[in-house]
Amino acid sequence: MDIPVVENVLKLNDEIAAENRRRLGEAGVVCLNLVGSPGSGKTTLLEKTLDSLRGELRIGIITGDIATTRDAERLARFCDHVTQINTGGGCHLDANQVKQGMNNLPVEDLDLLIIENVGNLICPVGFDLGQDAKIGLFSVPEGEDKPAKHPRVVLESALLLLNKIDLLPHVPFSMDVFESDLRKLRDDVPVLKLSAVTGEGLDAWVDWVRQSSTTVKRDRAAATT
Amino acid sequence: MHEGAIAEALLEQVRSFLPDQAVLREVHIDVGRLEHLEEMVLQTFWAALTKGTGEEGSLLSVNVIALQVRCRGCGMEYEPEDPAIMLCPQCGAARPEILQGSGVVLRRMEVEQPD
Numbered sequence: 194m195d196i197p198v199v200e201n202v203l204k205l206n207d208e209i210a211a212e213n214r215r216r217l218g219e220a221g222v223v224c225l226n227l228v229g230s231p232g233s234g235k236t237t238l239l240e241k242t243l244d245s246l247r248g249e250l251r252i253g254i255i256t257g258d259i260a261t262t263r264d265a266e267r268l269a270r271f272c273d274h275v276t277q278i279n280t281g282g283g284c285h286l287d288a289n290q291v292k293q294g295m296n297n298l299p300v301e302d303l304d305l306l307i308i309e310n311v312g313n314l315i316c317p318v319g320f321d322l323g324q325d326a327k328i329g330l331f332s333v334p335e336g337e338d339k340p341a342k343h344p345r346v347v348l349e350s351a352l353l354l355l356n357k358i359d360l361l362p363h364v365p366f367s368m369d370v371f372e373s374d375l376r377k378l379r380d381d382v383p384v385l386k387l388s389a390v391t392g393e394g395l396d397a398w399v400d401w402v403r404q405s406s407t408t409v410k411r412d413r414a415a416a417t418t
Numbered sequence: 419m420h421e422g423a424i425a426e427a428l429l430e431q432v433r434s435f436l437p438d439q440a441v442l443r444e445v446h447i448d449v450g451r452l453e454h455l456e457e458m459v460l461q462t463f464w465a466a467l468t469k470g471t472g473e474e475g476s477l478l479s480v481n482v483i484a485l486q487v488r489c490r491g492c493g494m495e496y497e498p499e500d501p502a503i504m505l506c507p508q509c510g511a512a513r514p515e516i517l518q519g520s521g522v523v524l525r526r527m528e529v530e531q532p533d
């Protein structure tokens with residue numbers, strides 16, 4: 194006997210993601226999902242971001258880590274609202290883990306929730322968490338070919354970052370190839386180049402975060418009227 | 419390597435549709451090209467997760483779905499052969515809306531009902 198089904202295998206995840214999105218929307222919280230390879234500089238960038246926006250935006254952080262609490266400890270020095278999710282070997286965060294993470298945060302008192310996903314350019318992209326925007330982070334030492342090798346991050350991100358530009362003089366990295374590969378995938382995605390260590394380019398990123406916070410809220414208001 | 423997570427979600431979903439007493443023979447899924455799922459790894463997880471359960475020995479049939487996109491520049495629908503190159507054959511823009519080729523879908527299950 195044949196049983197036809199036709200149902201998304203990640204239906205449950207998507208339902209919880211929609212629930213997260215609704216809860217965040219009601220609380221007026223904008224949610225960004227930061228995706229990048231291990232060591233690309235996600236935590237460092239967030240440390241700098243928290244430092245820049247301190248006193249301006251109320252920020253909460255959910256950080257996914259395979260086993261340790263190191264990122265959460267680093268980030269807690271800059272922010273009171275950090276919660277850690279140990280995936281126990283899992284290579285991505287799912288919507289249910291983010292839901293648990295949100296329960297550890299004073300969501301109603303936040304303006305912005307940033308999720309540091311597990312370091313990985315493949316798996317996290319397939320799992321909706323309830324974010325308003327995904328941000329794809331690449332870094333110079335990974336090499337210029339990463340966008341072409343990971344098209345889905347490029348296709349689904351609202352913003353792409355290239356971190357560690359301070360290392361450009363020291364490692365072989367063809368900016369031309371990086372940019373032309375990107376433009377074969379998306380000609381409409383903004384790309385910001387920065388160094389989370391030297392601070393070069395950081396202002397433009399922090400401005401983008403400020404603006405996304407405003408535009409997302411405006412879009413939500415427009416959607417409900 | 420999210421094959422494990424996909425296989426777990428799939429098995430749970432399959433069980434929710436499986437009639438009482440029925441024995442699962444084969445599960446058919448569609449996997450989008452953009453998913454980066456390795457069929458062999460998926461098969462290994464499927465075998466491991468079903469081992470020792472009522473679904474042990476069931477087959478997993480994986481159908482890879484090619485990419486199909488619509489250009490946000492001119493509206494043209496096309497099928498990029500290389501997932502790294504999305505340039506529109508009509509207007510040259512790279513502003514694809516993904517119509518097909520992402521996601522994993524359980525299509526159908528073959529089961530045997532005891533008489």
Ligand SMILES: Nc1nc2c(ncn2[C@@H]2O[C@H](COP(=O)(O)OP(=O)(O)O)[C@@H](O)[C@H]2O)c(=O)[nH]1
Binds near residue numbers: 387
């Ligand atoms: N040179 C340089 N190193 C960086 C930069 N950003 C991060 N790093 C270093 O890269 C390593 C990994 O950074 P981390 O933030 O832990 O990466 P994550 O795994 O993506 O969270 C650390 O040693 C950082 O100091 C940067 O812009 N330039």
Ligand SMILES: [Mg+2]
Binds near residue numbers: 235236237309
């Ligand atoms: Mg980190």
Ligand SMILES: [Zn+2]
Binds near residue numbers: 284285316419421
């Ligand atoms: Zn994975």
Ligand SMILES: [Zn+2]
Binds near residue numbers: 492493506508511
């Ligand atoms: Zn076109």
